[in-house]
Amino acid sequence: MPRKFNITDAQHGAAFAVRVESQADRVEIVGLLDDGSVVVRLTEAPEDGRADEQLIAVVADLLDIEPDRVEIVAGYGRPSKIVSVRGVSTDWVEARLKALF
Numbered sequence: 001m002p003r004k005f006n007i008t009d010a011q012h013g014a015a016f017a018v019r020v021e022s023q024a025d026r027v028e029i030v031g032l033l034d035d036g037s038v039v040v041r042l043t044e045a046p047e048d049g050r051a052d053e054q055l056i057a058v059v060a061d062l063l064d065i066e067p068d069r070v071e072i073v074a075g076y077g078r079p080s081k082i083v084s085v086r087g088v089s090t091d092w093v094e095a096r097l098k099a100l101f
Contacts, residue, residue, distance in 0.1 A: 016085075022042050027042055
């Protein structure tokens with residue numbers, strides 16, 4: 001049975017769960033955890049919010065949207081996060097994420 005993404009309706013768009021692995025050798029979307037979280041490796045360290053800033057840029061690039069439409073709404077500074085994307089539907093986000101896997 002295929003795993004499902006953990007994408008929910010947000011106040012002004014869609015939100016999904018992300019698990020960050022910081023200080024990796026390269027930036028990459030690794031896969032999907034059993035709980036539906038997308039695993040992302042980042043090269044930046046978590047200190048001073050650098051990994052969070054890189055995550056916003058990576059998600060924006062991945063979804064082909066402006067970075068100011070992406071926000072970490074929970075888990076800032078932690079490995080497990082909820083990322084909100086303004087102005088999109090859950091179906092729209094899911095279609096783009098499914099294209100990766």
